[in-house]
Amino acid sequence: MKKILILGAGTAGTIMANKLSQNLNHEEWQITIVDKHETHYYQPGFLFIPFDIYSRNDVVKPKRDYIPTSVEMILSSVEVIEPENNRVKLTDNRILGYDYLILATGSQIKPEETVGLKEGGWYKNIFEFYTPEGAVELQKFLKHWQGGRLVLNIIEMPIKCPVAPLEFLFLADWWFTEKGIRDKVDITFVTPLPGAFTKPRAAQILGSFLEKKNINLVAEYNTGSVDWENNKLVSFDEQEIEYDLLVTIPTNMGSDLIERSGMGDELNFVPTHKHTLQSKKYENVFVIGDATDLPSSKAGSVAHFQADVLMENFLRHIDGLPLLEDFDGHANCFIESGFGKGLLIDFNYDVEPLPGKFPLPGVGPFSLLQETKMNHWGKMMFRWVYWNLLLKGSELPIEAQMNMAGKMR
Amino acid sequence: MPVKEIAGIQVDFDDEGFMTNPDQWTKEVAQALAKEEGIGELTDGHWKVIDFMRNDFKEKGQPPTIRRINKVGGVPTKDLYTLFPKGPAKKAAKIAGLGKPQGCV
Numbered sequence: 001m002k003k004i005l006i007l008g009a010g011t012a013g014t015i016m017a018n019k020l021s022q023n024l025n026h027e028e029w030q031i032t033i034v035d036k037h038e039t040h041y042y043q044p045g046f047l048f049i050p051f052d053i054y055s056r057n058d059v060v061k062p063k064r065d066y067i068p069t070s071v072e073m074i075l076s077s078v079e080v081i082e083p084e085n086n087r088v089k090l091t092d093n094r095i096l097g098y099d100y101l102i103l104a105t106g107s108q109i110k111p112e113e114t115v116g117l118k119e120g121g122w123y124k125n126i127f128e129f130y131t132p133e134g135a136v137e138l139q140k141f142l143k144h145w146q147g148g149r150l151v152l153n154i155i156e157m158p159i160k161c162p163v164a165p166l167e168f169l170f171l172a173d174w175w176f177t178e179k180g181i182r183d184k185v186d187i188t189f190v191t192p193l194p195g196a197f198t199k200p201r202a203a204q205i206l207g208s209f210l211e212k213k214n215i216n217l218v219a220e221y222n223t224g225s226v227d228w229e230n231n232k233l234v235s236f237d238e239q240e241i242e243y244d245l246l247v248t249i250p251t252n253m254g255s256d257l258i259e260r261s262g263m264g265d266e267l268n269f270v271p272t273h274k275h276t277l278q279s280k281k282y283e284n285v286f287v288i289g290d291a292t293d294l295p296s297s298k299a300g301s302v303a304h305f306q307a308d309v310l311m312e313n314f315l316r317h318i319d320g321l322p323l324l325e326d327f328d329g330h331a332n333c334f335i336e337s338g339f340g341k342g343l344l345i346d347f348n349y350d351v352e353p354l355p356g357k358f359p360l361p362g363v364g365p366f367s368l369l370q371e372t373k374m375n376h377w378g379k380m381m382f383r384w385v386y387w388n389l390l391l392k393g394s395e396l397p398i399e400a401q402m403n404m405a406g407k408m409r
Numbered sequence: 410m411p412v413k414e415i416a417g418i419q420v421d422f423d424d425e426g427f428m429t430n431p432d433q434w435t436k437e438v439a440q441a442l443a444k445e446e447g448i449g450e451l452t453d454g455h456w457k458v459i460d461f462m463r464n465d466f467k468e469k470g471q472p473p474t475i476r477r478i479n480k481v482g483g484v485p486t487k488d489l490y491t492l493f494p495k496g497p498a499k500k501a502a503k504i505a506g507l508g509k510p511q512g513c514v
């Protein structure tokens with residue numbers, strides 16, 4: 001029996017377990033997946049917890065329910081990968097050998113990378129919403145908050161789901177309006193980017209939304225430390241920004257496992273071929289999802305598009321065929337914009353998010369970079385799609401490669 | 410594309426003032442660009458950053474990020490901001506004759 005080992009049973013690992021199980025001969029291949037946690041979190045749902053739209057129970061399911069029975073699942077933390085020996089060591093000292101390895105260990109927040117961030121103010125008046133704990137703590141805080149200066153800052157790029165901070169701001173504007181205290185809350189967005197978003201067209205359009213919603217923008221601000229005793233951010237060049245409530249997007253880094261195994265870059269992301277998803281260093285290692293160092297968005301939709309390409313390339317590799325350079329960086333993200341509306345962006349490595357229409361067979365066209373009720377509905381439907389189609393590796397009516405149809409330059 | 414004569418050499422730039430041909434770079438060009446950026450005389454501290462960036466660029470094919478200059482190049486981020494105030498990654502890449510650092514998504 002040949003062995004294929006998947007590390008990480010989050011979005012990307014779960015999709016691959018399903019696809020491999022569907023495509024490989026079970027007499028020939030043993031598929032194994034390892035994760036340290038038994039609970040699968042629907043991470044896009046974390047955004048809604050602070051505003052009491054979802055609770056923690058709305059975003060969790062047992063991981064095992066999504067792994068096919070033909071796949072061996074091991075609940076354990078991985079201690080180290082030894083790619084030279086084609087094996088990994090688990091924390092309980094068990095050794096697993098492999099013929100092929102798929103790395104799907106994701107990315108995580110690292111608040112301890114910033115001086116003063118995870119200290120006296122942490123979960124008191126400094127919060128994050130990239131973990132379930134953080135999102136729940138923030139919900140409790142917001143419930144009783146009477147207003148003041150709300151600052152949301154991005155410490156450094158890249159971060160997973162780069163639109164999530166904007167969505168948080170839009171929802172905050174809506175939430176405080178609903179509570180009747182919007183006039184008592186001053187909202188400021190602090191980012192190291194030159195504008196509201198990474199790409200120029202979207203940055204301009206999303207920037208105008210910030211203005212319309214009366215949200216201040218401080219661009220090109222690199223947070224050096226947090227002076228939590230005096231409630232202010234201090235940048236590397238000594239500019240200060242005061243807050244009463246800080247919602248932070250800490251540094252995002254790949255799993256510590258990648259660092260322990262010496263397989264990552266300075267952010268513990270794994271050097272990966274941009275179009276094939278093969279590791280740059282090891283021929284029998286593939287990388288998918290947030291764990292890669294690719295300049296594509298770190299998002300669930302991207303992991304889904306990557307999985308199509310990875311599956312095809314895996315089948316080609318075992319048959320000795322050259323790999324296809326088919327991954328184009330495609331991302332497709334709904335952006336919740338508050339008051340029951342949303343936006344949609346669709347882009348890849350070469351084409352930035354553009355306005356226009358996004359055709360979706362059977363459902364109808366969505367509007368790109370425009371606020372509509374239908375986009376909000378798309379965003380809320382995504383949870384159902386995630387649990388019922390995406391994780392199971394089912395075909396979605398969206399091609400892995402981006403399509404120009406409907407987009408306007 | 411704009412061409413300018415700097416320190417006796419014809420140098421190609423893009424619209425944002427980043428050199429487009431790293432082979433046209435010399436130490437004299439770097440010094441001249443530093444003056445344009447308002448940095449003045451380049452010190453050993455500046456050269457340490459510039460040398461690291463050029464070597465790293467040769468290896469990786471893209472200008473290093475602030476974090477990489479810190480972690481791999483060994484330059485504390487605070488010092489980097491003192492040496493190249495306001496956006497050191499961009500400014501240092503400009504003076505080192507490298508293209509504009511790619512924004513992330």
Ligand SMILES: Cc1cc2nc3c(=O)[nH]c(=O)nc-3n(C[C@H](O)[C@H](O)[C@H](O)COP(=O)(O)OP(=O)(O)OC[C@H]3O[C@@H](n4cnc5c(N)ncnc54)[C@H](O)[C@@H]3O)c2cc1C
Pocket residue numbers: 007008009010011012013034035036037042043044045046047076077078079104105106107129130131160161164255256257288289290291298299300301302303333334
């Ligand atoms: C607030 C927020 C909002 C988001 N919104 C959206 C959205 O609207 N749309 C969208 O498409 N995406 C969104 N995302 C992003 C999306 O959730 C991620 O991109 C996606 O889950 C990445 O999948 P992954 O498999 O690469 O990583 P993950 O799903 O994070 O899985 C990684 C797994 O690896 C395991 N692991 C790591 N190290 C080890 C180890 N040493 N041993 C054992 N196991 C290990 C972890 O336990 C984890 O289960 C959002 C994310 C956040 C945080």
